Amino acid sequence: MAVDDAFDLNSPAEVAKALDDTGYLPDDGIATAAFLAMRMRRPLLCEGEPGTGKTALAQALATALGVDLIRLQCHEGIDAAQALYDWDFPRQLLHLRTLEAAAGGELDAESAESSLYTRRFLLARPLLRALQESPCVLLVDEIDRADDEFEAFLLEVLSEYAVTIPEFGVVSAAQPPIVVLTSNRTREVHDALKRRCLYHWLEHPDLEREVAILRRRLPGLDERLAEQVAATVQRMRQMDLLKPPGVAEALDWAQALQALGQDELDTETAATTLGAVLKYREDAERVRAAGVLTAER
Amino acid sequence: MHTVTGLVGFARALRHSGMACGPTRVQAFLAAVEQVGFDRDAVYWAGRLTLCSDPDDLPRYDAAFESWFGNAESSGEPVGRPLPRPAQIAALTGADGGPDEGEADRPLAAAASDAEVLRRRDLSELGVPEREHLRRMLAVLRPEPPSRPALRRRGSKRGALSSRATLREMLRSGGEPVRLRRQRRSRRPRRVVLLVDVSGSMSAYADALLRFAHVVVRRAPVSTEVFTLGTRMTRVSRQLRQRDPEAALLAASRAVPDFSGGTRLGETLRVFLDRWGQRGVARGAVVVLFSDGWERGDATELADQMRRLRRLARAVIWANPHAGHDGYQPVQSGIVAAMPHVDRMVAGHSLRSLEDVWSWVRRLSQPGAGGAKCEI
Numbered sequence: 001m002a003v004d005d006a007f008d009l010n011s012p013a014e015v016a017k018a019l020d021d022t023g024y025l026p027d028d029g030i031a032t033a034a035f036l037a038m039r040m041r042r043p044l045l046c047e048g049e050p051g052t053g054k055t056a057l058a059q060a061l062a063t064a065l066g067v068d069l070i071r072l073q074c075h076e077g078i079d080a081a082q083a084l085y086d087w088d089f090p091r092q093l094l095h096l097r098t099l100e101a102a103a104g105g106e107l108d109a110e111s112a113e114s115s116l117y118t119r120r121f122l123l124a125r126p127l128l129r130a131l132q133e134s135p136c137v138l139l140v141d142e143i144d145r146a147d148d149e150f151e152a153f154l155l156e157v158l159s160e161y162a163v164t165i166p167e168f169g170v171v172s173a174a175q176p177p178i179v180v181l182t183s184n185r186t187r188e189v190h191d192a193l194k195r196r197c198l199y200h201w202l203e204h205p206d207l208e209r210e211v212a213i214l215r216r217r218l219p220g221l222d223e224r225l226a227e228q229v230a231a232t233v234q235r236m237r238q239m240d241l242l243k244p245p246g247v248a249e250a251l252d253w254a255q256a257l258q259a260l261g262q263d264e265l266d267t268e269t270a271a272t273t274l275g276a277v278l279k280y281r282e283d284a285e286r287v288r289a290a291g292v293l294t295a296e297r
Numbered sequence: 298m299h300t301v302t303g304l305v306g307f308a309r310a311l312r313h314s315g316m317a318c319g320p321t322r323v324q325a326f327l328a329a330v331e332q333v334g335f336d337r338d339a340v341y342w343a344g345r346l347t348l349c350s351d352p353d354d355l356p357r358y359d360a361a362f363e364s365w366f367g368n369a370e371s372s373g374e375p376v377g378r379p380l381p382r383p384a385q386i387a388a389l390t391g392a393d394g395g396p397d398e399g400e401a402d403r404p405l406a407a408a409a410s411d412a413e414v415l416r417r418r419d420l421s422e423l424g425v426p427e428r429e430h431l432r433r434m435l436a437v438l439r440p441e442p443p444s445r446p447a448l449r450r451r452g453s454k455r456g457a458l459s460s461r462a463t464l465r466e467m468l469r470s471g472g473e474p475v476r477l478r479r480q481r482r483s484r485r486p487r488r489v490v491l492l493v494d495v496s497g498s499m500s501a502y503a504d505a506l507l508r509f510a511h512v513v514v515r516r517a518p519v520s521t522e523v524f525t526l527g528t529r530m531t532r533v534s535r536q537l538r539q540r541d542p543e544a545a546l547l548a549a550s551r552a553v554p555d556f557s558g559g560t561r562l563g564e565t566l567r568v569f570l571d572r573w574g575q576r577g578v579a580r581g582a583v584v585v586l587f588s589d590g591w592e593r594g595d596a597t598e599l600a601d602q603m604r605r606l607r608r609l610a611r612a613v614i615w616a617n618p619h620a621g622h623d624g625y626q627p628v629q630s631g632i633v634a635a636m637p638h639v640d641r642m643v644a645g646h647s648l649r650s651l652e653d654v655w656s657w658v659r660r661l662s663q664p665g666a667g668g669a670k671c672e673i
Contacts, residue, residue: 011333012333012342029345029346032333032339032342032346033346035332035333036329036333036343039332040325040328040329047352076447076448076485077447077448087461089461093464093467096467096468096472097472100471100472107471107472109468109469112471144577185352185576186576188534188535191350195319195321195322198325198329198346198347199347199349199350199351200346201349201352240567242571
């Protein structure tokens with residue numbers, strides 16, 4: 001059990017403690033999910049509203065375990081060359097020319113070719129790096145943006161934790177990296193990938209935990225202000241907004257208020273800093289009209 | 298051993314409630330429980346992390362967990378087997394076997410012209426045998442999925458130079474650029490979103506429209522999404538991905554709780570945009586809304602949501618069954634409110650007009666198309 005040796009965490013509670021120490025406050029579900037991902041060597045697929053801490057979880061895990069975080073940001077049209085490895089063409093070409101010059105025109109094509117496909121000219125992209133540098137945390141961010149062919153390809157890499165490079169050989173991880181995949185559900189992730197992963201749906205934190213997160217992430221934040229920000233954000237989430245604020249927005253807002261030297265959320269400052277928390281004009285208008293900013297003062 | 302039986306039983310009960318948790322998931326569940334222990338909370342999370350795969354699964358999971366582990370005595374409850382799905386293969390053409398064997402001896406030309414007439418008939422006026430025939434015609438429809446230029450490049454005779462392929466070619470000739478390899482943009486499927494109004498006023502069309510949706514989904518399962526709108530919004534893409542049209546339709550109609558109910562188009566459209574559209578399903582997609590525009594709710598809400606949809610989507614097509622009738626005037630409050638935010642208003646009342654809808658979908662998914670004001 002190499003994983004146990006490297007990451008000496010024996011229960012969800014210990015994982016929770018370790019994450020807590022990095023400033024990420026997990027609930028039972030997140031702690032159990034992270035623990036099982038480590039123990040069962042399964043990728044963890046995190047879905048949930050934007051701003052519930054999916055990406056932050058991977059970062060916190062890496063910090064908590066003291067390993068590198070390797071991030072693969074997915075986008076439409078991403079392919080193996082961008083995710084796994086590529087050959088350094090310009091350098092290969094130079095090398096070829098040098099060989100040619102040195103050999104005085106008498107170049108053996110076969111040996112020239114084999115000298116081109118060596119580690120020297122191999123550009124490791126995130127997936128290959130994760131296999132080479134494991135133990136590490138591999139974050140495959142926004143998998144739902146990639147194409148489904150890419151998903152199938154990823155499935156292969158994640159089930160073997162090894163890749164075959166035709167010109168080079170097999171690269172396999174001595175110890176599987178901890179893999180966190182995130183999805184915003186713009187597209188349904190394929191069942192085959194889901195079956196391979198642990199699945200966790202993240203909710204927005206409750207009031208108490210959100211206050212704790214704000215206080216933890218922004219040292220020196222006034223407690224009353226943290227409570228007011230958290231409460232207001234919670235109430236915004238209950239409204240029908242185009243983009244309900246996530247934890248990240250709550251943090252931004254608190255930070256903005258802090259920067260303005262506020263120790264209390266008054267209607268006026270709340271209205272002027274609303275842009276930190278709401279990103280649509282319609283939402284801001286709706287919140288103002290509903291009197292969310294004025295009540296409870 | 299007893300606990301394992303209990304856990305497996307729980308997983309089977311879940312499967313019974315409609316969740317897709319196969320043997321690999323159950324295995325993962327047992328392995329997870331082994332890691333975290335048999336504490337009630339631990340079992341809850343172990344199950345949720347391994348057996349669920351969708352936010353829609355969560356309420357079902359919670360309910361099943363409650364009823365299974367809620368009272369300790371319930372583990373003796375009989376666990377039924379999941380019902381085998383009837384393997385119906387719909388007859389595709391009437392040529393061999395099938396209900397209209399009697400027609401086989403009629404001249405082919407007559408049959409063809411019958412089919413042509415049927416293609417133009419209003420879907421709401423069809424009798425039972427005609428509906429049966431229409432089903433088969435729908436089943437053999439092969440709507441070509443629309444595409445758009447992709448980011449990725451592929452080898453091609455013309456286009457930009459490909460350094461990778463050229464270098465490989467050079468290696469073969471010891472370093473001389475003898476042949477230049479080129480590449481150009483490949484194509485990707487364009488996403489299509491079908492929104493089918495299943496309220497009372499559309500009930501005569503709902504079956505045929507969902508069948509049409511099934512045909513489209515089967516052709517391009519990944520890039521097509523189908524939702525029903527009525528008093529609430531339901532996603533039926535998953536159900537419609539099954540091959541057998543009867544099973545798919547049955548599954549879809551089971552999933553839709555509000556068949557033939559009222560219409561609150563504006564509100565349900567907002568739910569669609571909040572939960573799916575804005576996140577990306579409607580982004581850059583061609584959206585087809587099948588509805589007659591009878592809006593019981595507030596028409597301004599519908600206008601707002603249509604504006605929002607139009608901003609997200611590549612193009613919005615409104616297929617209105619009434620638009621195919623003679624002397625139709627767009628006077629329903631919903632239509633009037635939505636008209637300014639629609640790229641194209643088309644009829645959607647017959648098989649012929651559905652094919653027409655599809656040709657618009659293909660046309661509007663090309664770059665540069667769309668944006669034209671709608672005409673009837």
